Amino acid sequence: MSACVLAGALVLGLAAGDRFTLEWTHSVEREAWRETWEVADHHLHLVEAAVKGSGAGMEPGPGGHFQDGWWVWVPDLAPVAELNLAASGMTPSAWRFCGAECTDLGAAPGEALRLAPCAAS
Template sequence: MIGLCLGLSGVVWAHLELSEFTLAWNHTIEKIRWEEDYRVSEQGLILGEARVKGNGAGMEIPEGARLENGSWRYHRELPPLQPLKLGRTPQAGDYQLCHAGVCQPMAHWLGPPSAQQPAVELWSCPL
């Protein structure tokens, strides 16, 4: 079975038994929520739909996005991400991982963001 691993440089800090999830965060300056839906595959993480509540500094609404229920929804064609690299610092706040309608901050599995460990990677891995 394939699941989601969280860690850095191939070292697993946590693994989650799931096949899809939403990665969510608030823009550090504009405080606008972003969400990206991913499917976990053997090739990596496959980005599905993405949503953003608005635009601002460095966050333009992509061409072809449609406004629906207060969010701009769009799709980007990317190859599978293996790994997906994320910056994670106390100043920026934490990401949330959402699955089956429940969202948890990454701190739930990894502890709070820290200046000593300012990044995390997500990748598909066998459980």
């Protein structure tokens, strides 16, 4: 079985290479933000981040370069056991999760959404 991520009660399949992307619109700057994550050793590892613009909290990280309309960089962060995604309903977009398929998460107000590797991942 391929790797998966739990998002609340949902089981989300991952694309080849055990990777997925999260994309959303920044709540203040109204610019797109995208992160590519990989599931490895029962943890989530951020392998790339990209922003469409810059501004309040949206500066590209060290080594950032402009590619196809995005500022792209490789963050130097330790793997995490889970991600908690806010679901205020007040942001301009949902969290767009793309693994084996794409789905929107947290568009309506509610509890934070916990993303974590499946037990078998």
